[in-house]
Amino acid sequence: MNCAILKVHPRTIIRYRQVVRQAPEIYGKWHDIALLKLETPIRDVPLGQLSSCSRRLKVGDVVQLAGEGGTTTGPNNKRLTASAIPSHLQCVNMKVVAVSTFLQTRGHIFLTEAPNKDICYADAGGAAMYNGMIYGVISFFGADYACQQSTVIMDVCEYLGWIKQKTGLE
Template identity: 55%
Template sequence: MALLKVLLLLGLGVSVNSDVSLQKRIIGGHNCDDTERLYHVRLVMTNGPISTICAGSLIHPQWILTTADCYELEPRTNVAMFKVHPRATEVYIQQIRQRPVLYTDDSRKHNIILLKLQTPVTNVPLAPLPDCSNRPKIGDTVQLAGEGETTTGPNNRRLRTGRIPAHLQCVDMKVVQVSQSRSFGYIFRAEEPNKDACNGESGGAVVFNGKIYGVISLDSSHYACKKPVSIMDVCEYIGWIKKTIGDK
């Protein structure tokens, strides 16, 4: 019952009001088009009265692509919510019971995972995987999206609590760094003045030419708009992804 109450609350989509900031988050963003990103998944990790929001993308009727930050083992309960964009009258909810499939390289865990659903989702469009022969280059524009905080604190300090905005937020950024190897995996980076992703956006799809080329992987900065957004480079993992989900 407690979990149900939390999910109902999250589904209300009430924006946070703040007296200390007028900035919007995703910072500098706008409402995503209602005909796009229908594959967006809201991931909720609940432990007692505390819930954490993340994002993911349905890339197969039984598989969600997201970051490792967006799943935690027991005692947390992990739930996937579909049809949250555009906001539907009835949101479809499914608890994730299977452990995630992790990508590892030389015993190093990368910040990208695949979550398997117990029951296939057949009434939600799937996210298109990338054409890795045409990857984003420096200067190209990519689109990020998420349901994180809609305000910041004093001096652009990131907020960690609040309610989900009434509409999925999108923001365009330019690629400033192509794929690089870091301790948590292969990333590229994007930025735009006075624009940023925030807590709650981890795992969200980064789109280029209508396809998913990246997954948002937030750094631990306490302040917004200070550095480019780190993005897991899906093309570096495309072989693993297709093998795992059975896509030839």
């Protein structure tokens, strides 16, 4: 049985464990996106608004990322794989440094950076928000050392047609 865990922030909220109704809808072999259909609809979790993508992100725009990854590093900024999870959701503003990029192993992405800021393990899957709407999903980052490489964000706008077709959203 596959499960999805929802509503984990703030930490005082009870986690809902939802059964995934059918196999995830996956966009191709190498794209970092999947859609899940839950057994029971969730009504008390506010849904993030997907962008219509009529206004695309451009270099210099600032997106907000959030996650529950660690906030400390080891010597020489080495990532810690077993650091404590912070008690509060961590948020960071990052500047878009590249748009409309295609990686063979990940799909359509854009890149973000901020001085001395990074994402961490456990942040993947979080939203990249701009003007209150979801424009991307955190995909991955430089493996060994924090703040050395751009954060890779899966570009939701490149998949919007597929999302609408699979979900029936308009």
